[in-house]
Amino acid sequence: MTASPAPLVSLRGVAKHYGEGSARVDALKPLDLDIQAGTVIGLLGPSGSGKSTVLNLIGAIVEPDQGRIILDGETVYDGGWRRRDLRRLRLEKIGFIFQFHNLIPFLTISENIEVVLTLAGRTKAQARRRAAELLDYLQVERPQAMPSQVSGGQAQRVAIARALANSPRIILADEPTAALDSERAGIVMDLLRKVAREQGASVIVVTHDEKIMARFDALHVLRDGILVEPS
Amino acid sequence: MNLAVRDIRHHLGRFILTCLGLALLLGVVISMIGIYRGLVADALVLVRAPQADLWVVEGGTRGPFAESSRLTYDTRNAIARIAGIAEAGAVTYQSVQIETDGRRQRLFVIGYEPGRPGQPHGVIEGHPIDRSHFQLIADRRSGLALGSTLRLGGDDFTIVGRTAGHVDSAGNPVIYMTLKDAQKLQFQLLGGAARQQAARGETANRNQVNAILARLPPDGDVAATVAAVERWKHLSALSQQDQENLLLGAVVDKARKQIGMFTVVLLTVSTVIIALIIHTMTMDKIREIATLKLIGAPDRTILALIVQQALLMGGISFVTGAGLITAVAGYFPRRVIVEAGDIAVLAAVVVVVCALASLLGVRQALRIDPARALGG
Secondary structure (H helix, E strand, O other), X not given: OOOOOOOOEEEEEEEEEEOOXXXXXEEEEEXXXXXXXXXXXXXXXXXXXXXXXXXXXXXXXXXXXEEEEEEOOEEEEEOOEOOOOHHHHHHHHEEEXXXXXXXXXXXXXXXXXXXXXXXXXXXXXXXXXXXXXXXXHOOXXXXXXXXXXXXXXXXXXXXXXXXXXXXXXXEEEEOOOOOOOHHHHHHHHHHHHHHHHHHOOEEEEEOOOHHHHHHOOEEEEEEOOEEEOOO | OOHHHHHHHHOHHHHHHHHHHHXXXXXXXXXXXXXXXXXHHHHHHHHHOOOOOEEEEEOOOOOOOOOOOOEXXXXXXXXXXXXXXXXXXXXXXXXXXXXXXXXXXXXXXXXXXXXXOOOOOOEEEEOOOOOOOOEEEEEHHHOOOOOOEEEEXXXXXXXXXXXXXXXXXXXXXXXXXXXXXXXXXXXXXXXXXXXXXXXXXXXXXXXXXXXXXXXXXXXXXXXXXXHHHOOOOOEEEEEHHHHHHHHHHHHHHHHHHHHHHHHHHHHHHHHHHHHHHHHHXXXXXXXXXXXXXXXXXXXHHHHHHHHXXXXXXXXXXXXXXXXXXXXXXXXXOOOOOOOHHHHHHHHHHHHHHHHHHHHHHHHHHHOOOHHHHOOO
């Protein structure tokens, strides 16, 4: 019998509330969640159920009230942040994909990827080479075009390329297909699955999009800050 | 990769227009300083033109510019004979208004004794006065052409020479004539007034001057000579430096304060405008800044984006404003002197202003929550 590998993302008793007193909202009640490498999981739930809070907690954007967060074998939170430079943590370990791609409008397609690489300390030449590789891998054309000059589907591919730039093992995607039609949404999900498999990454997707439900390895449903069984 | 430059390039039209507006504002600041420099230079032209070491004026006065001063002409001979004085000349100063080609203008008339201290230096066209009467040297700002004639006090004067940049402290062009002509112009009455004076048995006293200018030998002692002159209680003596300080204090000081305050107000307005522009530019980039933070950009990257844009805006606007004012300085009705030193100081002030102005944008940018990049 072989032991199952350690999860890439592990949340233990993680909780988060906003506001105090009568204005207190328990966005997330103590939650345990493990996500294995190479999987694409869907995080579902109605608005206000805590999906974005989970994403923000894994992304080290907001601080939990309690619990422990382990990312890629490193305990990053255990009653307090274990890393001082959370942006560095994000730069090294986490890639983000947004609903509206959020490409920097004043940078070219290629530069949008290069900027992440140069922030991580790569030289200009290295960054350019890596950006070209990624754009080729994701079949994005016109690397010197501005984001406003490419289609929504192409822009979302660039956003995925940017998320993959530093080879993170955790990819957080917030409604990545909401602005795309069924065909393009399917292509984006296939890409994420490909990345998860080929790079051994965990892809966590927050979505309402029913047309992509069949493309997840696992679905987690949140309601009122609690994980419930999918119906 | 310079994010500030990339962002500017993306919004180039808007950036250029903003810089142009700011350039005009900074150009006004530069022109205010230039006008002040011009005011000082104009005020000193009259005092420096005769290249005198000593100004002898009516006792108890600080003439001839700050206060009126009258001396008898023969004082010049007495001054010239004082030990330590190399040469002396009498001068008169007065203002006249003329009308040429239907255009009225004021002229400042200096009467001097040819060959003695008081004669103009820097005749750039024509020649110095070489006759006892009816010749003029006019500054070219008067518009009087070489060889043309000007009627003053009932006499016709011919323009025999022209100077450049000789103006009084109010910016009026200067004309030079012989002392005798100037005394006649100043003291002799004309027409009915002259007939009334004659009927009363009086005659015009044309034997007065406004000051005696003296030069000392190269090793002359100005202080000792001043003391020697002031032994005569009806005379006062001022060194060249005293006269310059007096003129600047009396004539230019208020203008200096006025222009100085106006400059401070304009710089404050510039700071507020730059701050508002940077604030607006930062507001326009909230999502981009949140995204940069989310993908791991450190604060210094965000800070550089804001501060570099403020400095670029200030720098480009300043250079454009300075170039613009330098190009049009000659068209101002009064002299505008743009000095390299002033430009350097103002450039440093603009850098500080831009840095201060960007603080608002920086504060705002640093407070942007990276979570704003998420969601719709």
